[in-house]
Amino acid sequence: MLRQLVINDLAVIDSLNIDFNSGMTVLTGETGAGKSILLDALGLILGNRADINLIRGGSDKTDITAIFSIDNNSNVIEIIREMDLALDVETDEELFIRRTISKDGRSRAYVNNTPVPVQTLREIGEYLIDIHGQHAHQSLSRSTTQRELLDQFGQYDSLLGDVTNVYQEWKQVNEQLNNFKTEGEDFEARLTLLRYQIEELEELDIGESEYEKLSENHKRQAHSQRLLDSCKKILFDISESESAIEDRLSHHQKEISELCTFDNSLENMSNLLDNATIQIEETSHELKSYVDRFDMDDEQLASIEARLDKLHELARKHKIKPEALPEHLSLLTKQLNQLEGGQERHDLLQKKKIELTDQYFKLAKTLTKKRYEATLKISDAVTEKMHELAIGGKFNINLEKIEDDTPHQYGMDKISFLVSTNPGQPLRPITKVASGGELSRLSLAIQIIGAKDNGVPTMIFDEVDAGISGGVAEIVGKLLHRLAEHRQILCVTHLAQVASCGNHHLKVNKTTNKNETFTQVITLDKQQRIDEVARLLAGMEVTDESRANATQMLESV
Incomplete structure (x- = not known):
C-alpha cells in the first residue's frame, strides 16, 4: 500500500x-x-x-x-x-x-x-495503484471499455494473452501470404527486372562509402589550383616574406620576454606569444609539407567525374541517392532470393496459417466459455449493487458470437452491457436507458465489483x-x-x-x-473532521445544526 x-x-x-x-x-x-x-x-x-x-x-x-x-x-x-x-x-x-x-x-x-x-x-x-477517475462512466458506453472490464473481472489474463499472441502471429503470416499473392500476379516480370537491376549494379562494383570518398576527392581536385595558390600565399606571408609573421612574432616574443624582467605581470602575455610562435612555426611546417606533396592531376579528375556521372545516372534510374546504391543492391538481392524461393515459402506459410487458425479458434472457444461464466457472476453482483444504489431493474452482459471465419485480436465475442432501470422493462444498451446520474452510479457499482477481484x-x-x-x-x-x-x-x-x-x-x-x-x-482530528463534514453539508455558513448532523454522520459509520 x-x-x-x-x-x-x-x-x-x-x-x-x-x-x-x-x-x-x-x-x-x-x-x-x-x-x-x-x-x-x-x-x-x-x-x-x-x-x-x-x-x-x-x-x-x-x-x-x-x-x-x-x-x-x-x-x-x-x-x-x-x-x-x-x-x-x-x-x-x-x-x-x-x-x-x-x-x-x-x-x-x-x-x-x-x-x-x-x-x-x-x-x-x-x-x-488502480485509479478510477470521475469520468469513468463516460467510457462505459464504449464497446472496448466493456470488453476490458469483463476480461478484467473474469481473471483469465493468461488465456486472453494466448489468444492475442496467436492472433498476432496469424496476422503476420496472413500479411506475408497477401504480399506473396500480389507479387505472384507479375512474378516473372518482377523476377526479370530484379535480375537486370542487380546485374547492372554489380557491374559497377560500387564500394562501401565509395560515393562519399569520390565526392571528397572530386571537390579537392576541382579546386586544386585555388588550394595550391592560397596555401603558397599563406606560407609566403607566414615565413618567407621580408615582414614574415613568423619573424615578427619571434622578435616580439624576445622583446616581451626581456620586459618581464621589469614587470612580471607580463609573463602570461609572454607565454601566450611563445605559444603563438610555436603554433605559427608548426603551421608553416604543415603548409610547406602540404604544398610540396600537392598533386594536380587532370586525368585523375576526369576519371573521378566519369565515375561520379555513372553513379548519378544509376541513382536517378533507381530514384535513390547515390550514396544509397550499395544498400539498394543488398535490398534487391534479398527480394530476388525471396522470389526465387517463393513457391516453397508460400506452401510453408499456407501450412502455418492453417495451424495457427486452428489453434486460435480452439483458444477463442475456451475464452468464450470463460467469458460466459464471468458474465453470470458479474451480472448478478452488479444487479445487487444497483439495488443498493437505488437503481431498480437488472444488469446483464450479453455475449454474441462474431459470425466471421477471420480471427480477431481479442476473441470472437461481441460484448454488450445491457440494463433495465425499472422492473419489467426489457434489457437495452446502457446508453439508451440510463440517465447521467444512473450511469454514474452504474459505473461505480461495476468498479466496486471489479475492485473485489482486483489484486x-x-x-x-x-x-x-x-x-x-x-x-x-x-x-x-x-x-x-x-x-x-x-x-x-x-x-x-x-x-x-x-x-x-x-x-x-x-x-x-x-x-x-x-x-x-x-x-x-x-x-x-475528530473536531476538525466534524467542521469539514459540516462545511460540506452547509457550505460556507457552518451552523450548530450542520455540526450536529456532521457528528451524527461520523458516529454512525
Whole structure:
C-alpha cells in the first residue's frame, strides 16, 4: 500500500509530505485547492507522461517520491528482484519510487535509488495503484471499455494473452501470404527486372562509402589550383616574406620576454606569444609539407567525374541517392532470393496459417466459455449493487458470437452491457436507458465489483460520486468503506455522506502569501473532521445544526 508521498515544486505545491494509512482515506477541499495535483503527482510516480508546465513557477525542477509497503505484493517483489532493484532496501517490505522533471524537459525515474526507464514505473505501477477517475462512466458506453472490464473481472489474463499472441502471429503470416499473392500476379516480370537491376549494379562494383570518398576527392581536385595558390600565399606571408609573421612574432616574443624582467605581470602575455610562435612555426611546417606533396592531376579528375556521372545516372534510374546504391543492391538481392524461393515459402506459410487458425479458434472457444461464466457472476453482483444504489431493474452482459471465419485480436465475442432501470422493462444498451446520474452510479457499482477481484492493494476514486447526493451518496460511502476492509482506499469527494465514511480524513487547503500560492494537506482530528463534514453539508455558513448532523454522520459509520 501507499505509505508516504513527498512532493516538491509541483504546480502550486511548494513542499508537501503526506503519510497514508490502511483503510479508507478521504480527501476534501475547495474546488481548485489542489486535490487533482496530488493525483497528478501519483500519476507521474506510476509512469505518466511528464509535462514541464507542472513545474512550480520559479523552480528548476519537480521532485516527487512515493514509498510503498510491498510485503504481500508478490508481483512487484518479483519485478524488482528480476531487475535487481532491491539492492538499497534493507527488506523487501519497502519500495521507493522517485520521479524528477527538469525545466529543460528531462524526466528521470528511480526505483530504490536506481535509475530506470519510465516504462519500468508503468510495469510496477499497475500492481501498486488502480485509479478510477470521475469520468469513468463516460467510457462505459464504449464497446472496448466493456470488453476490458469483463476480461478484467473474469481473471483469465493468461488465456486472453494466448489468444492475442496467436492472433498476432496469424496476422503476420496472413500479411506475408497477401504480399506473396500480389507479387505472384507479375512474378516473372518482377523476377526479370530484379535480375537486370542487380546485374547492372554489380557491374559497377560500387564500394562501401565509395560515393562519399569520390565526392571528397572530386571537390579537392576541382579546386586544386585555388588550394595550391592560397596555401603558397599563406606560407609566403607566414615565413618567407621580408615582414614574415613568423619573424615578427619571434622578435616580439624576445622583446616581451626581456620586459618581464621589469614587470612580471607580463609573463602570461609572454607565454601566450611563445605559444603563438610555436603554433605559427608548426603551421608553416604543415603548409610547406602540404604544398610540396600537392598533386594536380587532370586525368585523375576526369576519371573521378566519369565515375561520379555513372553513379548519378544509376541513382536517378533507381530514384535513390547515390550514396544509397550499395544498400539498394543488398535490398534487391534479398527480394530476388525471396522470389526465387517463393513457391516453397508460400506452401510453408499456407501450412502455418492453417495451424495457427486452428489453434486460435480452439483458444477463442475456451475464452468464450470463460467469458460466459464471468458474465453470470458479474451480472448478478452488479444487479445487487444497483439495488443498493437505488437503481431498480437488472444488469446483464450479453455475449454474441462474431459470425466471421477471420480471427480477431481479442476473441470472437461481441460484448454488450445491457440494463433495465425499472422492473419489467426489457434489457437495452446502457446508453439508451440510463440517465447521467444512473450511469454514474452504474459505473461505480461495476468498479466496486471489479475492485473485489482486483489484486491491486491501493485504489483511488477521484470524485466517482459526481452526479449523486443524499441517501445514495451515503450508500456509496458505505460501499467504499466496506471495500477498504480488503485494500487501501483513497477517495476524493465533495460529498459529506462519502467523506464521513472514511477511516482517515485529509483536507487540501490553498493559501496565498503575497504573490505566491501554496497548497497544504492537513490530517484532520475528530473536531476538525466534524467542521469539514459540516462545511460540506452547509457550505460556507457552518451552523450548530450542520455540526450536529456532521457528528451524527461520523458516529454512525
